Amino acid sequence: MRRFLLLRGAEVLVLALLAAVPVAVTNPYALGLLTLLAIYGVLLIGLDVSVGYLGQINLGQVAFLGLGAYAAGIVVTRFGGGLLPALLAAALVGLVLGGLLALPALRLEGPQFALATLSFSALTVTALNELESLTGGAQGLSLARPRFLGMALEPRGFYWLCLAALALVWVTMRNLLASHWGRAFEALRDSPIATDAMGVGTYRHKVAGFALGSGLGGLAGGLYAFNFQYLQPQIFTYDLMVILLLGVVLGGRKSLWGAFVGACVVVLLPNLLSDRRLFLVLAFLGLLAALAAGIRGLARRRSGAFQALAPVAAMALLAVGGLLVKNTEDWRKGIFALMLFAVVVGLPEGLMGFASRFLEGVFRVPPASLPAPSALDDALPAQENGPGPVLAVKELRRHFGGVRAVDGITLQVESGSIHGLIGPNGSGKSTLVNVVSGLYPPTGGEIRLQGAPVTRLGMVAMARAGVARTFQNLQLFGELSALDNVLVALHGAFRMPLPLLVAGLGRKEERRAQADALALVGLEAEARVRARDLTYGAQRFLELARALARRPAVLILDEPAAGLAHPDVLRLMGVIRKVHERGIAILLIEHHMDVVSELCHYVTVMDGGRMLAEGRAQDVKRDPRVLEAYLGLPRESAP
Numbered sequence: 001m002r003r004f005l006l007l008r009g010a011e012v013l014v015l016a017l018l019a020a021v022p023v024a025v026t027n028p029y030a031l032g033l034l035t036l037l038a039i040y041g042v043l044l045i046g047l048d049v050s051v052g053y054l055g056q057i058n059l060g061q062v063a064f065l066g067l068g069a070y071a072a073g074i075v076v077t078r079f080g081g082g083l084l085p086a087l088l089a090a091a092l093v094g095l096v097l098g099g100l101l102a103l104p105a106l107r108l109e110g111p112q113f114a115l116a117t118l119s120f121s122a123l124t125v126t127a128l129n130e131l132e133s134l135t136g137g138a139q140g141l142s143l144a145r146p147r148f149l150g151m152a153l154e155p156r157g158f159y160w161l162c163l164a165a166l167a168l169v170w171v172t173m174r175n176l177l178a179s180h181w182g183r184a185f186e187a188l189r190d191s192p193i194a195t196d197a198m199g200v201g202t203y204r205h206k207v208a209g210f211a212l213g214s215g216l217g218g219l220a221g222g223l224y225a226f227n228f229q230y231l232q233p234q235i236f237t238y239d240l241m242v243i244l245l246l247g248v249v250l251g252g253r254k255s256l257w258g259a260f261v262g263a264c265v266v267v268l269l270p271n272l273l274s275d276r277r278l279f280l281v282l283a284f285l286g287l288l289a290a291l292a293a294g295i296r297g298l299a300r301r302r303s304g305a306f307q308a309l310a311p312v313a314a315m316a317l318l319a320v321g322g323l324l325v326k327n328t329e330d331w332r333k334g335i336f337a338l339m340l341f342a343v344v345v346g347l348p349e350g351l352m353g354f355a356s357r358f359l360e361g362v363f364r365v366p367p368a369s370l371p372a373p374s375a376l377d378d379a380l381p382a383q384e385n386g387p388g389p390v391l392a393v394k395e396l397r398r399h400f401g402g403v404r405a406v407d408g409i410t411l412q413v414e415s416g417s418i419h420g421l422i423g424p425n426g427s428g429k430s431t432l433v434n435v436v437s438g439l440y441p442p443t444g445g446e447i448r449l450q451g452a453p454v455t456r457l458g459m460v461a462m463a464r465a466g467v468a469r470t471f472q473n474l475q476l477f478g479e480l481s482a483l484d485n486v487l488v489a490l491h492g493a494f495r496m497p498l499p500l501l502v503a504g505l506g507r508k509e510e511r512r513a514q515a516d517a518l519a520l521v522g523l524e525a526e527a528r529v530r531a532r533d534l535t536y537g538a539q540r541f542l543e544l545a546r547a548l549a550r551r552p553a554v555l556i557l558d559e560p561a562a563g564l565a566h567p568d569v570l571r572l573m574g575v576i577r578k579v580h581e582r583g584i585a586i587l588l589i590e591h592h593m594d595v596v597s598e599l600c601h602y603v604t605v606m607d608g609g610r611m612l613a614e615g616r617a618q619d620v621k622r623d624p625r626v627l628e629a630y631l632g633l634p635r636e637s638a639p
């Protein structure tokens with residue numbers, strides 16, 4: 001509660017102060033800067049969705065600013081529309097074109113995606129230039145600011161309108177990003193495979209997130225158009241994009257406050273460059289800060305030599321360069337590039353990331369306590385098991401070129417049973433469960449889940465149909481806390497109408513379900529620790545908790561004991577038994593033969609993609625073919 005009040009209090013205070021400034025300050029230049037701050041605030045909150053939350057290098061936001069600006073301008077000048085319809089059109093143009101760009105572009109990864117968005121920006125400027133009849137081309141487009149609710153908007157009134165837009169966007173995005181939408185955005189950045197395995201469609205969420213951010217870009221463009229009342233295509237080019245990126249990275253990604261601080265940077269930076277003395281003072285202060293941070297990082301062994309020294313070198317170049325050059329404005333692009341480099345290397349969490357850690361230390365606000373976990377019956381309801389196998393695989397094949405990783409496997413996992421899957425390295429076990437869980441489409445064969453054909457369902461659909469899994473190589477959402485990892489798995493379990501979600505209502509049920517899942521594996525104490533900071537053993541248990549939170553019909557465990565210390569292996573066996581007692585069928589890949597013998601009712605042995613043997617664990621263990629495959633023993637020497 002204290003944390004909530006502190007955070008909300010800071011938001012209200014800053015907004016109230018910003019709203020009060022024009023009452024005391026009448027300087028039109030200062031008012032112009034504040035108006036730009038509100039507009040860039042909206043723009044950068046949008047950019048942060050793709051750059052911060054989705055983890056994509058988006059070089060297209062400047063195009064959405066331009067498209068929104070022109071859309072608003074055209075609605076007013078060509079169609080005689082009012083201010084609100086023009087702003088709505090601006091946001092819609094951003095949203096729709098953002099979605100259309102995202103559909104193909106988000107099939108690409110990393111640099112290719114960045115290039116796609118860069119090309120889109122170049123195409124936009126060309127189109128704005130060439131569609132002269134609509135946009136006025138290189139001559140530009142002049143527009144008058146329409147009346148708002150019958151009132152003429154003077155600079156002060158327009159500033160308040162922009163501030164109100166920022167406040168609305170802030171509150172909406174805060175609640176949306178704290179909901180399952182925001183968590184899905186973060187999860188897919190850390191592990192797209194696990195996001196799909198939790199039944200959360202990665203691609204769908206990526207496209208939606210990108211379109212949303214672009215829509216905010218469009219809205220900011222609309223406000224931009226009414227602020228300057230004159231538009232030219234060359235405003236919306238690469239130069240501005242670099243400053244916008246610098247703003248988001250320097251402010252701090254995945255943070256509304258970071259976007260706000262970034263907007264301050266974007267607004268103030270050009271002014272800073274025109275005042276050489278001020279630039280020099282700040283460049284030397286930056287150099288001192290980089291030096292102090294570098295020495296501290298090295299002394300505490302938190303950063304390597306490159307991370308400590310590269311920002312110092314960049315800031316030194318900036319300070320010395322500032323002394324040597326005549327006009328800092330001419331060196332604008334070089335200065336932005338150096339700053340961006342220094343921040344990306346030296347302050348990856350940005351100013352707000354750094355400040356929030358510092359403030360948390362000062363205020364020491366305890367996190368909200370977790371609700372007490374429910375009784376086992378509610379946390380993991382007993383499964384009603386009908387007759388017949390819960391999972392049936394028939395003649396399943398998966399080939400990779402000439403490699404027959406799975407080559408005609410038939411097996412049945414009976415409901416309520418623990419089915420072991422063993423075999424030497426490379427025998428095709430992981431490939432089999434990857435096909436069964438929908439990660440790879442099969443080359444041939446059939447899969448049935450609870451009697452229904454599910455052979456070619458993808459991973460998301462399989463997860464929703466009741467298959468939950470863990471991975472041989474851990475696939476956690478490293479940046480999220482243990483609790484939030486589990487919460488991603490509950491996506492869709494607590495659906496709420498969008499308006500309620502945006503209003504930030506009702507999360508109690510979700511919190512309880514999270515606590516339940518962690519209690520099942522004994523991780524309550526680590527609930528608030530970031531997944532990547534957990535011990536390896538705890539990470540394995542967290543993956544299990546996350547899978548259990550889905551309350552699956554079939555749980556697939558791919559070598560869950562790998563790398564665990566003996567006490568943890570015993571604990572793991574305890575959890576698996578508990579899950580089994582609730583009637584959940586388990587398909588268990590495991591190399592520890594004692595774990596398999598203790599737990600599994602039935603075992604399938606694979607070798608070279610084919611089934612080598614099957615039966616009860618104690619019989620399979622003595623099978624000469626199995627001994628030969630595992631230990632290289634000749635068949636005659638088998639007991």
Ligand SMILES: Nc1ncnc2c1ncn2[C@@H]1O[C@H](COP(=O)(O)OP(=O)(O)OP(=O)(O)O)[C@@H](O)[C@H]1O
Nearest residue numbers: 400403405423424425426427428429430431432472
């Ligand atoms: N994505 C892939 N592309 C090409 N070949 C693959 C791919 N995945 C697996 N294979 C090949 O398929 C075969 C079976 O591999 P798989 O990982 O399924 O075996 P495994 O029994 O799980 O082994 P381990 O116990 O070592 O995990 C191996 O020859 C492997 O190289």
